[in-house]
Amino acid sequence: MLLLIGMFALPISAKPLGTVGQVFPIAEMDMLDWINARLAVLDENGEMDKMKDQFQEQVKQTVKRPKPVDNISTTTSPRSYLVDPSLTLAQDIKDANGKILFPKGLRINPFDASTWPNGHMLPPVALSKTLVFFDGDDKQQLSWAVAFQQSFKQQHPSKQIKWILTKGAPEQVANILQERIFFDQGGNITRNLKIKHIPTTAEQAKTHWQITEFDVSLLKPFEGAD
Template sequence: MRILPFALAALVGAVSGTVLPWQTPAHAVDHGQVGEAWPVVESDLLDVIRAKLESAKASGKLDELNARFAQKVKARVMRPAPVGGISAAIEDRSWEFDPTVVIESDIRDHKGKLIAAAGQRINPLDKISMTQKLLFIDGDDPAQVSWAMAQGDDLRTKVIMVKGSPFDLMKANQRRFYFDQAGSLTAKFGIEHTPASVEQKGRILIVTEDALRQGKGA
């Protein structure tokens, strides 16, 4: 669009605030006070929240929100979020895991007595034996559940799920099931596929991913 010289000048004048020759200078005029004036006061945030809660309570919406929240929490407890990045094993795989840790700084008891020095290497298996075999499964896969049940009872094994509902399996199998919350254990052991097991062998742990085949693991 073409802007004529006088239009361009008017535009510049409007932006810059200058008065062009053909413009009439504006003069400030005191018209007095019109109406009543009040100071600007911001509402206290807590008062605003409290008022909204009271309003929601009076309308019944608060009870509805509480019910929805309780239902979501119950659903998450009954069926935790699946551990990401875990799939069914398609080949057998096994490796060693050394649980030895290096102490970063001195550890002392409440009397100041040194328990472990910085730089010291400690293997928990030197003091405590792992009496239960850890079994990691997809609880939604019947074959993996059957594999876990065939490995032994609660005294011999601890079944840890990466997917599914522990409560449903507890009810169906009358034994305890656990869940790898946020995938902390599978990440620690490097497990990427299920079913998998972790068991002690001397001063190390043996981690195994087991590819299920017909008749295997039963």
């Protein structure tokens, strides 16, 4: 015990002991170098070409058949209602010198020129198109669209229809209607217009959107859509 105590009581001094083994500097591969090296390997073994082909095919399929809009359905109790299109600025809009052109909180109605800055000098706004939303995969809705198109042209020869799909293949529907077809990507338009059911039309009614739903449950399915 005395020996152990004596050892701990001895003064301790530090000194270099030399190099025990070979020393290597700490280094990390740059992330860009790693990516380039990985891409080079993929290019050499042919995986890069496969990935390109898969990506191109994915893009083609997305264009041919975009992702359907969620939370939208048909109805057997159609209704008609108005939607206010007014927008409120969330922040000030300034010019290059910092001068406020349009203040935060300014409420603007796209259909009402009087709510625009200096809008009193502009003529009334008139939207010439009727928006039509429907599911291109639903054969009953396709039957409705064909019938609506014929009736609309007879009743409103000077107006146009803007066809907007919430589901389906735009190219296929374009061949049926012989008109350009759009798609509500991400459901942004139907969400802003508060559309929950299809088929539905949206058209200007003075300073509001007039939304009109239709019941297609009794219609005969369209033939020749496949």
